[in-house]
Amino acid sequence: MKKAMAGFSVLALFLCNSWAQDISAQKGKEIFEAKGCAVCHKADMDTIGPSLATIARGYLGKEIELVSYLRGQAPAIIDPARAPVMDPQLVKIRSLFDPDMQALATYIVSANDRPF
Template sequence: MRLFSVFILGLLLTGCLTEKPSVTNDPTQAPPRTELSQDSKIFLGNRLFSEKTCITCHAIDSKHKAPSVVEIMQVYKAHDADIVAFLKGHAKPIVDTTTSQVAIMQDNIDGFLKKITDEELDAIATYMMHVDELSKKQ
């Protein structure tokens, strides 16, 4: 029993003596961020796709008011293009659309898409790629 008590005391002392990460109360320093898991990106991307009204025009696998998610991703993959660059407004559309559809999408890019983070844009792209992959399995 005494040996066990010495062992526990040793563990407690060792734990107290090891260096712990410093915690700051500085509001100007952001806490360290961890990378989202693939499932978390898909979940967040799905939520943002609905909240940001992308789903209003872009159905999952059929043309509604604009090209479907599956069609968009197939074109982007075929051209090895970056959907995030397009969503940021740094690339021209490469999917065959009408002038009015491009104008509506440009308004969306200039409006609310420029206000979301790179992490959120990456989540939307991850979700769209996931939808495309699921369509191939069906």
């Protein structure tokens, strides 16, 4: 019985964490679209900016670095030579509250989990 309860607890924790990430990614998508990020960043095609897929691969496991970049506190990992093009956009988003900035980063990195 203890093993079954432990297994259930792990499953419940996984489902809650997954659900919370889904909610965070949805909020991040709303911010991404509202702030105009989608104009330059397409799902799977580099245009003015790198694609979400490219950014997600580069920042996978590095959401803290992504948040630091979006706040203007760290250099870009993806295509640093073109990063100055992003500076005006960073001004628009760097003042997001921490939960919103984290949601935005979660949405961007979760592009690894979405089919295109």
